[in-house]
Amino acid sequence: MAIAMTDEGSLAERAASRSKDPIPRRQEQTLLIGHITDFHALEPGERLGGKLDTNRLAEQAVEAMNARLSSSDVVVVTGDLTHDGKAGAMREARTILDKLSVPYLVLPGGHDNPANFLDTFGDKPYLASWTRDGGYSVDDFPVRFVAINTNSATADSASITPRTCDWLDRTLTADRDRPTFVLMHHPPFQCSIPVATYLRDPEVTWAATLKSVIGRHDQAQLVLCGHVHRAIQTVWAGALVSVAPATCVQSEPMFRAVPQSSDKGRRVELVLEPAACQLHRWDGGTFTTYTLPTDMSYRRVG
Ligand SMILES: [Fe+2]
Numbered sequence: 001m002a003i004a005m006t007d008e009g010s011l012a013e014r015a016a017s018r019s020k021d022p023i024p025r026r027q028e029q030t031l032l033i034g035h036i037t038d039f040h041a042l043e044p045g046e047r048l049g050g051k052l053d054t055n056r057l058a059e060q061a062v063e064a065m066n067a068r069l070s071s072s073d074v075v076v077v078t079g080d081l082t083h084d085g086k087a088g089a090m091r092e093a094r095t096i097l098d099k100l101s102v103p104y105l106v107l108p109g110g111h112d113n114p115a116n117f118l119d120t121f122g123d124k125p126y127l128a129s130w131t132r133d134g135g136y137s138v139d140d141f142p143v144r145f146v147a148i149n150t151n152s153a154t155a156d157s158a159s160i161t162p163r164t165c166d167w168l169d170r171t172l173t174a175d176r177d178r179p180t181f182v183l184m185h186h187p188p189f190q191c192s193i194p195v196a197t198y199l200r201d202p203e204v205t206w207a208a209t210l211k212s213v214i215g216r217h218d219q220a221q222l223v224l225c226g227h228v229h230r231a232i233q234t235v236w237a238g239a240l241v242s243v244a245p246a247t248c249v250q251s252e253p254m255f256r257a258v259p260q261s262s263d264k265g266r267r268v269e270l271v272l273e274p275a276a277c278q279l280h281r282w283d284g285g286t287f288t289t290y291t292l293p294t295d296m297s298y299r300r301v302g
Helices: 011-018 054-068 087-097 114-121 125-129 162-173 194-200 206-215
Strands: 031-036 074-078 104-107 135-138 144-148 180-183 220-225 232-236 239-243 276-282 287-293
Touching: 031 054, 054 087, 054 276, 054 287, 074 180, 074 220, 087 114, 104 144, 125 135, 135 162, 144 162, 162 206, 220 287
Parallel strands: 031 074, 074 104, 144 180, 180 220, 220 239
Antiparallel strands: 031 276, 135 144, 232 239, 276 287
């Protein structure tokens, strides 16, 4: 797994500056966390661009989770459940997710209509506290999960309100001892995917505030995101941020000429390559991240 360096110094410098205390190892508390994202589900019978059956691809991701996880594990779903936000598409996403054989934690992405999301998933107890200015925490597993809302008015932009950052700080402060995974749709770091240019906008200040909050909490070890349709990892605020690939189409990075946030009509180059998911294995003291295809029909050769 490649770890990209940020422009804030070496890993060693960052590690020294944070002086993380090792979290007590809890051998008996192993856990697999399946991470699937960006279904872009449509109403039954519809196809993305008239061709691509994103609903079937989402089902394939669920089948891959069921094949790899046991009943004590959990799946996290980091948004863009739907492509167009329609209520019928959201219900389709719910139908697909309910085929999981393990519990799942879900949050909306930029393509999702917030009202349709809550109408469809509002019976989940953890979503009782879900608002524009907050999130939820789940304490039922060997690691703690804390999810925050990053949605703004447009699908490709992101916004985390000051109240959300305050809520996250208070929520993390309430339990500093448990290893914690933070869930959010939009990645908080700049990358070479055109849909992540929001961080180049000089008016965006939430990323710095969020970084200071996460950086104050040593137990926040892993930040899980979606949105950019590509498996990407970086070290940020002392945590590993891991973006899972989409279950439908992937995006092509633009390493040499990433458009600026002010560029209108910036084009995302989408590619149809084998869809994938991530599995994060917590062994009671550390986690390891695997990126795996969702198509389980690959034949074993050894
Ligand atoms: Fe997406």
